[in-house]
Amino acid sequence: MVSVINTVDTSHEDMIHDAQMDYYGTRLATCSSDRSVKIFDVRNGGQILIADLRGHEGPVWQVAWAHPMYGNILASCSYDRKVIIWREENGTWEKSHEHAGHDSSVNSVCWAPHDYGLILACGSSDGAISLLTYTGEGQWEVKKINNAHTIGCNAVSWAPAVVPGSLVDQPSGQKPNYIKKFASGGCDNLIKLWKEEEDGQWKEEQKLEAHSDWVRDVAWAPSIGLPTSTIASCSQDGRVFIWTCDDASGNTWSPKLLHKFNDVVWHVSWSITANILAVSGGDNKVTLWKESVDGQWVCISDVNKGQGSMSASVTEGQQNEQ
Amino acid sequence: GKERTTSGEGRERKAGPAALGLVRRTDRVVSGSHLAPLLGLTDPGFSDCPDLKMSRVTTALGGSVLTGRTMHCHLDAPANAISVCRDAAQVVVAGRSIFKIYAIEEEQFVEKLNLRVGRKPSLNLSCADVVWHQMDENLLATAATNGVVVTWNLGRPSRNKQDQLFTEHKRTVNKVCFHPTEAHVLLSGSQDGFMKCFDLRRKDSVSTFSGEATEAGQGTPREWVMTGCCVLRLHPSFAHGFLWRLYVAAPWGTLPSGCSKGAPRQSESVRDVQFSIRDYFTFASTFENGNVQLWDIRRPDRCERMFTAHNGPVFCCDWHPEDRGWLATGGRDKMVKVWDMTTHRAKEMHCVQTIASVARVKWRPECRHHLATCSMMVDHNIYVWDVRRPFVPAAMFEEHRDVTTGIAWRHPHDPSFLLSGSKDSSLCQHLFRDASQPVERANPEGLCYGLFGDLAFAAKESLVAAESGRKPYTGDRRHPIFFKRKLDPAEPFAGLASSALSVFETEPGGGAMRWFVDTAERYALAGRPLAELCDHNAKVARELGRNQVAQTWTMLRTIYCSPGLLPTANLSHSMGKGGSCGLQLMNSFNLKDMAPGLGSETRLDRSKGDARSDTVLLDSSATLITNEDNEETEGSDVPADYLLGDVEGEDDELYLLDPEHTHPEEPECVLLQEAFPLRHEIVDTPPGPEHLQDKADSPHVSGSEADVASLAPVDSSFSLLSVSHALYDSRLPPDFFSVLVRDMLHFYAEQGDVQMAVSVLIVLGERVRKDIDEQTQEHWYTSYIDLLQRFRLWNVSNEVVKLSTSRAVSCLNQASTTLHVNCSHCKRPMSSRGWVCDRCHRCASMCAVCHHVVKGLFVWCQGCSHGGHLQHIMKWLEGSSHCPAGCGHLCEYS
Numbered sequence A: 001m002v003s004v005i006n007t008v009d010t011s012h013e014d015m016i017h018d019a020q021m022d023y024y025g026t027r028l029a030t031c032s033s034d035r036s037v038k039i040f041d042v043r044n045g046g047q048i049l050i051a052d053l054r055g056h057e058g059p060v061w062q063v064a065w066a067h068p069m070y071g072n073i074l075a076s077c078s079y080d081r082k083v084i085i086w087r088e089e090n091g092t093w094e095k096s097h098e099h100a101g102h103d104s105s106v107n108s109v110c111w112a113p114h115d116y117g118l119i120l121a122c123g124s125s126d127g128a129i130s131l132l133t134y135t136g137e138g139q140w141e142v143k144k145i146n147n148a149h150t151i152g153c154n155a156v157s158w159a160p161a162v163v164p165g166s167l168v169d170q171p172s173g174q175k176p177n178y179i180k181k182f183a184s185g186g187c188d189n190l191i192k193l194w195k196e197e198e199d200g201q202w203k204e205e206q207k208l209e210a211h212s213d214w215v216r217d218v219a220w221a222p223s224i225g226l227p228t229s230t231i232a233s234c235s236q237d238g239r240v241f242i243w244t245c246d247d248a249s250g251n252t253w254s255p256k257l258l259h260k261f262n263d264v265v266w267h268v269s270w271s272i273t274a275n276i277l278a279v280s281g282g283d284n285k286v287t288l289w290k291e292s293v294d295g296q297w298v299c300i301s302d303v304n305k306g307q308g309s310m311s312a313s314v315t316e317g318q319q320n321e322q
Numbered sequence B: 001g002k003e004r005t006t007s008g009e010g011r012e013r014k015a016g017p018a019a020l021g022l023v024r025r026t027d028r029v030v031s032g033s034h035l036a037p038l039l040g041l042t043d044p045g046f047s048d049c050p051d052l053k054m055s056r057v058t059t060a061l062g063g064s065v066l067t068g069r070t071m072h073c074h075l076d077a078p079a080n081a082i083s084v085c086r087d088a089a090q091v092v093v094a095g096r097s098i099f100k101i102y103a104i105e106e107e108q109f110v111e112k113l114n115l116r117v118g119r120k121p122s123l124n125l126s127c128a129d130v131v132w133h134q135m136d137e138n139l140l141a142t143a144a145t146n147g148v149v150v151t152w153n154l155g156r157p158s159r160n161k162q163d164q165l166f167t168e169h170k171r172t173v174n175k176v177c178f179h180p181t182e183a184h185v186l187l188s189g190s191q192d193g194f195m196k197c198f199d200l201r202r203k204d205s206v207s208t209f210s211g212e213a214t215e216a217g218q219g220t221p222r223e224w225v226m227t228g229c230c231v232l233r234l235h236p237s238f239a240h241g242f243l244w245r246l247y248v249a250a251p252w253g254t255l256p257s258g259c260s261k262g263a264p265r266q267s268e269s270v271r272d273v274q275f276s277i278r279d280y281f282t283f284a285s286t287f288e289n290g291n292v293q294l295w296d297i298r299r300p301d302r303c304e305r306m307f308t309a310h311n312g313p314v315f316c317c318d319w320h321p322e323d324r325g326w327l328a329t330g331g332r333d334k335m336v337k338v339w340d341m342t343t344h345r346a347k348e349m350h351c352v353q354t355i356a357s358v359a360r361v362k363w364r365p366e367c368r369h370h371l372a373t374c375s376m377m378v379d380h381n382i383y384v385w386d387v388r389r390p391f392v393p394a395a396m397f398e399e400h401r402d403v404t405t406g407i408a409w410r411h412p413h414d415p416s417f418l419l420s421g422s423k424d425s426s427l428c429q430h431l432f433r434d435a436s437q438p439v440e441r442a443n444p445e446g447l448c449y450g451l452f453g454d455l456a457f458a459a460k461e462s463l464v465a466a467e468s469g470r471k472p473y474t475g476d477r478r479h480p481i482f483f484k485r486k487l488d489p490a491e492p493f494a495g496l497a498s499s500a501l502s503v504f505e506t507e508p509g510g511g512a513m514r515w516f517v518d519t520a521e522r523y524a525l526a527g528r529p530l531a532e533l534c535d536h537n538a539k540v541a542r543e544l545g546r547n548q549v550a551q552t553w554t555m556l557r558t559i560y561c562s563p564g565l566l567p568t569a570n571l572s573h574s575m576g577k578g579g580s581c582g583l584q585l586m587n588s589f590n591l592k593d594m595a596p597g598l599g600s601e602t603r604l605d606r607s608k609g610d611a612r613s614d615t616v617l618l619d620s621s622a623t624l625i626t627n628e629d630n631e632e633t634e635g636s637d638v639p640a641d642y643l644l645g646d647v648e649g650e651d652d653e654l655y656l657l658d659p660e661h662t663h664p665e666e667p668e669c670v671l672l673q674e675a676f677p678l679r680h681e682i683v684d685t686p687p688g689p690e691h692l693q694d695k696a697d698s699p700h701v702s703g704s705e706a707d708v709a710s711l712a713p714v715d716s717s718f719s720l721l722s723v724s725h726a727l728y729d730s731r732l733p734p735d736f737f738s739v740l741v742r743d744m745l746h747f748y749a750e751q752g753d754v755q756m757a758v759s760v761l762i763v764l765g766e767r768v769r770k771d772i773d774e775q776t777q778e779h780w781y782t783s784y785i786d787l788l789q790r791f792r793l794w795n796v797s798n799e800v801v802k803l804s805t806s807r808a809v810s811c812l813n814q815a816s817t818t819l820h821v822n823c824s825h826c827k828r829p830m831s832s833r834g835w836v837c838d839r840c841h842r843c844a845s846m847c848a849v850c851h852h853v854v855k856g857l858f859v860w861c862q863g864c865s866h867g868g869h870l871q872h873i874m875k876w877l878e879g880s881s882h883c884p885a886g887c888g889h890l891c892e893y894s
Helices: A316-321 B007-014 B032-038 B054-060 B229-234 B240-249 B461-468 B514-522 B530-543 B547-560 B563-578 B582-592 B596-611 B615-635 B638-649 B651-661 B669-683 B689-700 B716-729 B738-750 B754-764 B774-790 B794-803 B807-814 B870-879
Strands: A002-008 A016-021 A027-032 A036-041 A048-054 A060-065 A073-078 A083-089 A092-099 A106-111 A119-124 A129-136 A139-145 A153-158 A181-186 A190-196 A202-209 A215-220 A229-235 A239-245 A254-260 A265-270 A276-281 A285-291 A297-304 B071-074 B081-084 B090-095 B098-104 B109-114 B127-132 B139-144 B149-153 B162-166 B173-178 B185-190 B194-199 B205-210 B270-275 B282-287 B291-296 B305-308 B314-319 B326-331 B335-340 B347-353 B358-363 B370-375 B382-386 B395-397 B404-411 B414-422 B426-431 B446-449 B455-460 B499-506 B858-860 B867-869
Touching: A016 B455, A016 B499, A027 A060, A027 B446, A027 B499, A036 A060, A036 A073, A048 A083, A048 A092, A073 A106, A083 A119, A083 A129, A092 A129, A092 A139, A119 A153, A119 A181, A181 A215, A181 A229, A190 A215, A229 A265, A239 A265, A239 A276, A254 A276, A254 A285, A254 A297, A265 B446, A276 B446, A276 B455, B071 B109, B081 B404, B081 B414, B090 B127, B090 B404, B090 B414, B127 B173, B139 B173, B139 B185, B149 B185, B185 B270, B194 B270, B282 B314, B291 B314, B326 B358, B335 B358, B335 B370, B358 B404, B370 B404, B370 B414, B382 B414, B514 B530, B514 B754, B530 B547, B530 B754, B547 B738, B547 B754, B738 B754, B754 B774, B754 B794, B774 B794, B774 B807, B794 B807, B858 B870, B867 B870
Parallel strands: A016 A060, A016 B446, A060 A106, A106 A153, A153 A215, A215 A265, B081 B127, B173 B270, B270 B314, B314 B358
Antiparallel strands: A002 B499, A016 A027, A027 A036, A036 A048, A060 A073, A073 A083, A083 A092, A106 A119, A119 A129, A129 A139, A153 A181, A181 A190, A190 A202, A215 A229, A229 A239, A239 A254, A265 A276, A276 A285, A285 A297, B071 B426, B081 B090, B090 B098, B098 B109, B127 B139, B139 B149, B149 B162, B173 B185, B185 B194, B194 B205, B270 B282, B282 B291, B291 B305, B314 B326, B326 B335, B335 B347, B358 B370, B370 B382, B382 B395, B404 B414, B414 B426, B446 B455, B455 B499, B858 B867
């Protein structure tokens, strides 16, 4: 049920650390230890190199696409302690901004939902999370949360703009007063949820404890018709948790163990409709998970990186879909 | 364990035990079994030393074993350089105001000797560099910032151990270096651009090398007098001492050199000098202009080879301890390069990119491809690189709080102990197993769920290749598979990484979204009878293999379009759902007997709209008609009455109407025919009394206002629906299915199929709307619209916005018009929302009459662009046709 469409020849000279598709699914950005960020056009199974962005002085860990309403913007973060925001102007990609506000490797970048404007969250090994807000005319305002995670922050992920419960007090039709939130995961084995206060300061709202080793990735599920907030997290300890919050206040989060893998789990990624979770682990496998009717997470398939074809285990969850 | 093959042992053998000034500690020797963990043998990341076995280490260390832990000690002053004694048990630290020897004990550093003696230490003691002789444990040399080279003899009985003083350099001496095997030869490199070779048995340098010298075989040959030197060339295997004596005995004054003859030009500063470990006569020097020179010690007149190694100063170099020709150089350009010097032209073998300028580079013992670096500024860490993996350091030591100035491996055959001195006034011993490994922290995989459910997955290729054993590029052009780099099986190296990036396609169950696009494009949401819509959508779903969805549509049809209701549903459905346009449009055709031409044209538009080709046209025409229609509907009750009459009394007439509704081009006409037989059953059912009531109510319902009292809150057309419900209600309560339908919608939404939820919501319109709270509906709508826009299904998205009943959603279509305003004075765009231009700090829109800011309607002349309050301008123009601003323009306002 999963087949290789395409093996992209990235020509990266070292390990690739991240690959991200843009909003429309037509372009793929990759970044590598070789300090470069590359952008490919992958429409119709093609793979045309559009840009090779050089500017970092160390391995580039992560890339993130901004919402296209702001133009073609890509953020990258690197071991060189810098975050670079790249912008396409008249067909050429150029460095538009460089943020050097961290004292150590910057491990993760994530753009806020477009409703908030152009805001970028950056998590660093120095334990801080910085938030860059575009204020117009090439200016970026920086807010920094120091000591967000002791030893370091590995991942950041924004909550979708529509948080259930946030609309309660809003008369329908009026622009809701969004509450900005994001989740972060770090070397202190914690997942933390951050919320912007009315005075514009960021405050730790929740501390989610379940992992017993570094949290490697967090992914807040897109809110597509779902009544609950959901966060997926994975860790060095091999475990993947699904955190859900049903109450409107957003204070009670309950973890559910999706699976315990035998190796480090590096990434979790939600499908666009938030009903399927892709998990990639140290054994170089990607597994797809889906919640069945009775609330259990079942593996609906796994992609063994090399093989291309995969064992399709049709399960209950999948049948429901079809 | 006595068999020695490496050069180090040779050196060791030469050093006489009598030369030991300090007693060698033996209590540090422990059994080999303790050694394994200490040497980092358990490090998975360092497979580079696969043959690092206990026995080997023991051999290499000549029976003595190093033990220790990561530790540091505070110095009194910043260190500039460190050097380790050949016994690996002592380290000397030198700096501007420090010169001490420490014993490296198991748990700590212990100060052994302070060589900085005397009340007022002279500048000679301000050390830029220090080196401990690798053969003679008593012999040290320092380079002073004032240009003096000093040697120290620890065997001197007095407190002052200073031995010899060479004051030949004019500026700071950056580097001193002992010959690896020759006891009395010392080399220095200075800021003044010269390198000098000293024989410690003489008071002066034996030769001077100028950085200005030309390469052998290049440039203008000068007058060479080479007395004595040729002898040396004859037989390099002569006893060294003899050779050197010969060399020294040569008439030095006759030897030309850049400094002794002719006016010395301003030379490039020498940053490092290093004797080759393997080639007896060779040394390398590095310069601030980026050059590296290779010299034969017997030929001071010219260097053997010169090449530009770096962009900017080359701060350091180091010869590979085993590979004869390998020289590592580090520069301000943040790069470490490894050169093969054995070839005719120096060949760049590897290039490591660090994040700061490279101050020191030292090959790691016993690990062919590893070297340690520290940087001159910014970065305080010490890195160990595998030169084959030039982007990510293999290990990192983060102990220092300030720039690291000196690094030294504790023993030439032990890869696990590294010593370092720093500007933060500390001396550290680093253990390899305690090093942090950035590679381990690095994420080896990238994973992304694409929009269409495709997965992009990048993973380490070495692992992949090993696991799957798949064939490399097979020549299938359709799905080309490339490999970045073929792994060389001859040199397995787990640390060497490249990644393969694949894009996977998933099927619907796996999150593929093709169905979403197809469905969105093909679904019919409005403009036709409910039954038709349901049937159509069921068909679409079935064709896409989504049987559950298809089944749902069929069920919906059964529930809401039961036979007797069908005709009513036909009309009312379209009304209820279309809300503002679609249904009323149809109404108007029927009721008002519009010209067939117009009717069919509109129908065409509608069907085009469904095909998503021509929205603009559709919108405008539809809106136009709707408006008219609205007015008429509201204005007189006649049409509605007429329609109702039809419904109640004469079903047959409706039948007649139906074919008119149906456009001949529409394939769904078949479905309509199917519906006919079903209808007949209902004819027998007598209309209930409530039905009459409803019917009577309906004309009073106004077109746009919600009528809370009735079942039909939104528009008049809905009343028709309630009528039909009434008909049916005689057998089933009106809400009989609503709970079920509501749950069904929620189910789909939770399954991630918000498309189904919204589509049903639109198609069923008022039938279900009341059962689902506004907020949820709004959320579904916005989610669905977001998704549609991601897939660039603008037309569908627009249709959904139009058909939605949520005000928050329907206003989306009016939200994205932006007016860009320029300041009337400086002509620049007005960025802020205020009335004052940011740039010229003037109010942008002043009334030319009253000179106040216009905050409402601003009317201006298109000729001279002056204007102001509408009232003021009107008044002004009554009296004058000239511009009120006095610009002389004859303004015209129309």
